[in-house]
Amino acid sequence: MSRREGSLEDPQADSTISLLPHLEAKIRQTHSLARLLTKYAEQLFQEYVQHQGDPFGLPGFSPPRLPVAGLSAPAPGHAGLPAPERLRLDAAALIALPPLLEVVRRHQAELNPRAPRLLRRLEDAARQARALGAAVEAVLAALGTETRGPRPEPAAAAAAAAAAAATGAGVFPAKVLGLRVCGLYREWVSRTEGDLGQLVPSGPA
Amino acid sequence: MPAGRPGPAAQSARRPPPLLPLLLLCVLGAPRAGSGAHTAVISPQDPTLLIGSSLQATCSVHGDPSGATAEGLYWTLNGRRLAPELSRVLNASTLALALANLNGSRQQSGDNLVCHARDGSILAGSCLYVGLPPEKPFNISCWSKNMKDLTCRWTPGAHGETFLHTNYSLKYKLRWYGQDNTCEEYHTVGPHSCHIPKDLALFTPYEIWVEATNRLGSARSDVLTLDILDVVTTDPPPDVHVSRVGGLEDQLSVRWVSPPALKDFLFQAKYQIRYRVEDSVDWKVVDDVSNQTSCRLAGLKPGTVYFVQVRCNPFGIYGSKKAGIWSEWSHPTAASTPRSERPGPGGGACEPRGGEPSSGPVRRELKQFLGWLKKHAYCSNLSFRLYDQWRAWMQKSHKTRNQHRTRGSCPRADGARREVLPDKL
Numbered sequence: 221m222s223r224r225e226g227s228l229e230d231p232q233a234d235s236t237i238s239l240l241p242h243l244e245a246k247i248r249q250t251h252s253l254a255r256l257l258t259k260y261a262e263q264l265f266q267e268y269v270q271h272q273g274d275p276f277g278l279p280g281f282s283p284p285r286l287p288v289a290g291l292s293a294p295a296p297g298h299a300g301l302p303a304p305e306r307l308r309l310d311a312a313a314l315i316a317l318p319p320l321l322e323v324v325r326r327h328q329a330e331l332n333p334r335a336p337r338l339l340r341r342l343e344d345a346a347r348q349a350r351a352l353g354a355a356v357e358a359v360l361a362a363l364g365t366e367t368r369g370p371r372p373e374p375a376a377a378a379a380a381a382a383a384a385a386a387t388g389a390g391v392f393p394a395k396v397l398g399l400r401v402c403g404l405y406r407e408w409v410s411r412t413e414g415d416l417g418q419l420v421p422s423g424p425a
Numbered sequence: 426m427p428a429g430r431p432g433p434a435a436q437s438a439r440r441p442p443p444l445l446p447l448l449l450l451c452v453l454g455a456p457r458a459g460s461g462a463h464t465a466v467i468s469p470q471d472p473t474l475l476i477g478s479s480l481q482a483t484c485s486v487h488g489d490p491s492g493a494t495a496e497g498l499y500w501t502l503n504g505r506r507l508a509p510e511l512s513r514v515l516n517a518s519t520l521a522l523a524l525a526n527l528n529g530s531r532q533q534s535g536d537n538l539v540c541h542a543r544d545g546s547i548l549a550g551s552c553l554y555v556g557l558p559p560e561k562p563f564n565i566s567c568w569s570k571n572m573k574d575l576t577c578r579w580t581p582g583a584h585g586e587t588f589l590h591t592n593y594s595l596k597y598k599l600r601w602y603g604q605d606n607t608c609e610e611y612h613t614v615g616p617h618s619c620h621i622p623k624d625l626a627l628f629t630p631y632e633i634w635v636e637a638t639n640r641l642g643s644a645r646s647d648v649l650t651l652d653i654l655d656v657v658t659t660d661p662p663p664d665v666h667v668s669r670v671g672g673l674e675d676q677l678s679v680r681w682v683s684p685p686a687l688k689d690f691l692f693q694a695k696y697q698i699r700y701r702v703e704d705s706v707d708w709k710v711v712d713d714v715s716n717q718t719s720c721r722l723a724g725l726k727p728g729t730v731y732f733v734q735v736r737c738n739p740f741g742i743y744g745s746k747k748a749g750i751w752s753e754w755s756h757p758t759a760a761s762t763p764r765s766e767r768p769g770p771g772g773g774a775c776e777p778r779g780g781e782p783s784s785g786p787v788r789r790e791l792k793q794f795l796g797w798l799k800k801h802a803y804c805s806n807l808s809f810r811l812y813d814q815w816r817a818w819m820q821k822s823h824k825t826r827n828q829h830r831t832r833g834s835c836p837r838a839d840g841a842r843r844e845v846l847p848d849k850l
Contacts, residue, residue, distance in 0.1 A: 272532075274504030395550075
């Protein structure tokens with residue numbers, strides 16, 4: 221496959237590029253996965269909120285959206301970026317999430333030991349984020365687009381360690397961190413679904 | 426502390442950033458210099474308290490000194506704003522709170538006590554754990570499946586409601602030697618249970634107890650002493666077959682096999698059978714089938730589907746004197762009794778008197794009686810009186826071997842009457 225085929229340098233011309241069938245199938249498949257995980261991420265968020273107690277579930281509850289080291293929410297200008305750049309950011313965020321979700325799971329195992337479904341959802345989310353991130357990277361590779369340098373795993377692990385240490389400051393900050401991480405997971409999976417949806421050729425699969 | 430490091434949106438293809446900046450993490454309670462924002466610290470952080478006790482807490486604001494003030498701060502507990510009279514300003518940057526007679530925590534992750542700025546933004550939070558220490562667990566019961574493992578169940582003290590997460594730990598040791606061991610597989614048969622899968626000794630007693638622990642203390646159950654052989658149960662009997670007994674319309678034959686895991690040891694096993702009509706929920710139990718592997722159910726309704734189950738009690742295994750523990754019931758097996766025979770041509774119905782209970786033995790004898798009559802006489806309009814006379818004759822005949830003549834009569838088809846003398850049965 222030439223680099224030109226399947227290239228997405230011109231986002232405006234995305235819909236007019238003829239993609240190889242297997243690439244199209246890969247994009248559809250990854251988009252379907254992202255759509256499914258968006259639903260799961262919402263369920264995780266709701267379940268998490270429920271187990272922290274009020275005010276976490278109340279309308280208008282708005283703790284400070286403090287940045288989590290190594291991961292932030294999609295930038296306001298994300299949608300305006302070229303498709304490859306958007307997908308690179310999606311993949312990087314998805315790969316950064318699993319260690320953070322694991323930290324949250326460990327906190328919740330102490331705070332809510334009798335919430336097996338929440339703990340299972342957190343464990344599944346880490347696995348699913350990793351899988352979706354790898355799938356997006358595979359799409360980028362199939363498009364002939366390089367992913368951005370080496371995987372930021374050491375950075376992500378350090379961020380997770382920092383998060384774990386910082387939340388030793390108290391239970392409430394740990395609950396807020398978990399809320400933030402679950403929120404970021406939901407945002408990035410949804411963002412990935414949207415970005416892949418723009419690549420999916422119109423018409424039946 | 427510098428602002429938090431931006432995420433992937435701002436990263437570029439460079440060498441991985443050094444580790445130290447990654448430790449920049451802003452959480453509630455950690456002031457951010459240079460931002461002008463205020464944060465605060467609640468004291469105490471995450472206290473544990475008895476139900477009914479009081480709490481004195483403070484919220485101390487950090488940040489730009491010119492802007493930090495305790496005026497306008499307020500508290501919420503689990504999302505509900507606390508009455509202003511519970512708070513008081515201690516100094517320019519500290520708001521105090523006094524809560525009395527605390528209720529048990531609403532959730533196990535802790536009640537959320539939050540300090541808010543005037544505009545409602547969250548400055549700091551602390552989680553309260555209000556509850557009771559655990560009471561002594563009790564009612565420990567244990568059983569061993571085929572002498573290979575041990576499962577125990579218990580009841581938490583005070584019905585388990587401590588409002589705090591309480592950890593239960595099942596401990597066990599050999600009575601006269603050995604170290605304490607801790608069971609590791611919990612919740613196998615309910616929330617307060619544990620399973621020990623292996624490495625259990627026979628012919629020597631174990632001591633078993635449960636320890637309950639939470640943030641406010643611990644409690645220990647009484648010690649249960651048992652020998653594994655005294656609490657053995659087994660699998661339900663396999664291969665349960667239910668079949669008709671020839672044409673007998675009120676009987677079914679039940680056969681089964683000894684549970685294979687213990688079949689070489691079940692010298693004194695007991696079995697129990699239960700059965701019910703297909704559309705009924707009421708089981709009838711046949712008790713103490715002793716050490717047989719078959720049984721005949723009698724007194725059943727003709728033309729009826731019955732569900733049958735069998736279970737086993739391996740008592741007396743290896744000489745144990747204890748009662749043993751019943752297995753689960755086998756899977757239901759169904760069979761139907763034959764339908765009632767229709768009356769013969771030209772004959773009256775030979776039915777029990779209205780209102781007579783159709784007990785099994787009576788019906789069996791009546792069937793035999795009717796069978797005999799069909800061979801030797803043509804009878805109509807029979808009554809139980811005649812039947813009772815026959816029975817009485819049968820009993821005397823068995824005792825004395827003398828023939829007693831009945832006083833009833835069955836008219837023959839030709840109108841002649843004759844006395845009815847039963848055959849020797």
